[in-house]
Amino acid sequence: MSQKSTLFTPVLIGGGLILLISFGIRASYGVFQIPIATDFNWPRAEFSFAIAIQNLAWGIGQPIFGALAEKLGDRRAITAGALIYSVGLVLSSMAVTPEAHQMVSILVGFGIAGTGFGVVLAVVGRAASDENRSMALAIATAAGSAGQIFGPPIAEYLLSMMSWSQVFTIFAGVILLAILLLPMMRAEPQVTKAELQESMGQNLIKAFKDPSYTLIFVGFFSCGYQLAFITAHFPAFITEACGSIDPGGALASLGVTTTSALGAISIALIGIANIGGTIYAGYLGNRYSKKYLLAAIYTGRTLVAAVFIMLPITPLTVIVFSISMGSLWLATVPLTSGLIAHIYGLRYMGTLYGIVFFSHQLGSFLGVWLGGRMYDLYGSYTAVWWVGVGVGAFSAIVHLPIKERTLVPT
Secondary structure (H helix, E strand, O other), X not given: OOHHHOOOOHHHHXXXXXXXXXXXXXXXXXXXXXXXXXXXXXXXXXXXXXXXXXXXXXXXXXXXXXXXXXXHOHHHHHHHHHHHHHHHHHHHHHOOOHHHHHHHHHHHHHHHHHHOHHHHHHHHHHHOOXXXXXXXXXXXXXXXXXXXXXXXXXXXXXXXXXXXXXXXXXXHHHHOHHHHOHHHOOOOOOOOHHHHHOOHHHHHHHHHHOHHHHHHHHHOHHHHHHHHHHHHHHHHHHHHHOOOOOOOOHHHHOOOOOHHHHHHHHHHHHHHHHHHHHHHHHHHHOOOOHHHHHHHHHHHHHHHHHHHHHOOOOHHHHHHXXXXXXXXXXXXXXXXXXXXXXXXXXXXXXXXXXXXXXXXHHHHHHHHHHHHHHHHHHXXXXXXXXXXXXXXXXXXXXXXXXXXXXXXXX
């Protein structure tokens, strides 16, 4: 079977493993909220702001790394990202003031950008055939969620045996494993001759003049807000709002005996559900309009979050919410990146997706920072949840006017 008709290529496998490692570490940051705040007696907003800065730096770095990958080579960009990520984690392990954590988070954010979706999905998308592209993007995205399954529980386990600074040091070594996977990231891009002749400037001008690109940019904001808020604050939210675990209940029989453990497990459950949801979104993306699928996903997220916050918070509702929200978690990523590739082509997909992803990370910054800030002001996350419901509904509406037609040169 030729590479063109093969779904599981070395590029897809290598890219998926890089995303697994990168996002496994990134998804664990919420588990560090309480240990670091307790160790230094900080308000919740201090470390939340560090995570918020990390997300903003990730958004700023994404189009930069996308452009570097398209100019200097994908593997060089990923190598630089992994090295910066590792240095940021080492410096985080030595940070003892809020300002130090916040400054170092800039390096961590840039490291995530170099080893995250913007660079890796562009490589996977260019290497995949037309018939496999949507599913390949979905599988690579789901691999990132697999990291979310392992990252928080591993961080929770390590924190039970050692300090948070030692865990950061271990993670600094783990991210360097991504460099060992780079030999797999070789492929001939599936782009047309006309696309190769189009300059990056011409491609960007074409996108910036298209109202649909603006709508995609604006619509991705709520995705970042919802995901970053939950990743950063959900473990702490559950620990404080869920009450106690029934010693004789089903959760206790599975080894979940504390609300902090339930918080870590909930993030993992979101990751597990997301694998199926993201792959199914990729399957549907090959068959139905991507903009309508995106509108449906944002509508689903809005309803799930609204129902959850209106009900009493119990271990059962936490599990139901985690599975429901998880099925919609990163399902937007293969559809959004695939929509950009379909409309504007594959040659500069990394840069165009990176710019759109900046909107996602603006939402992430606001979701994480606002979560910590409003918690310190009101002692509750309720208002932040309702803002997420509102922006989710807004994104569902924004995607409807997008014109889903190709502007690729022929």
